Amino acid sequence: xxxxxxxxxxxxxxxxxxxxxWQEDDxxxxxxxxxxxxxxQGDTLDDLKEHLKDxxxxxTRGELPGIRTIGKLLLS
Numbered sequence: 603x604x605x606x607x608x609x610x611x612x613x614x615x616x617x618x619x620x621x622x623x624w625q626e627d628d629x630x631x632x633x634x635x636x637x638x639x640x641x642x643q644g645d646t647l648d649d650l651k652e653h654l655k656d657x658x659x660x661x662t663r664g665e666l667p668g669i670r671t672i673g674k675l676l677l678s
Contacts, residue, residue, distance in 0.1 A: 621654050623647070636671050637661050 623632030630650040633641045634657065642657050644650030661669055 619654075619658055623650060634658055634661070637669070638672065639670050 620635040621632050622635060623630060629643045630647050631641060631643045632650050632654060634654060640657060642653040644653050
């Protein structure tokens, strides 16, 4: 797992998002760790990262209804 950094949006210039990825045949496939239901792919790892950045902004703009994400519940 690696960190996704240098997102396009100025207000997110220091933001990062963890993602999971793997190579399958000639494609690189991955998803953002906080949004495991939304996969994307690229021809190269760099191409996949660009698609993941686009996906991040699509999912976090608040314009799409019903986005599922992962939260953390403190049990103490």
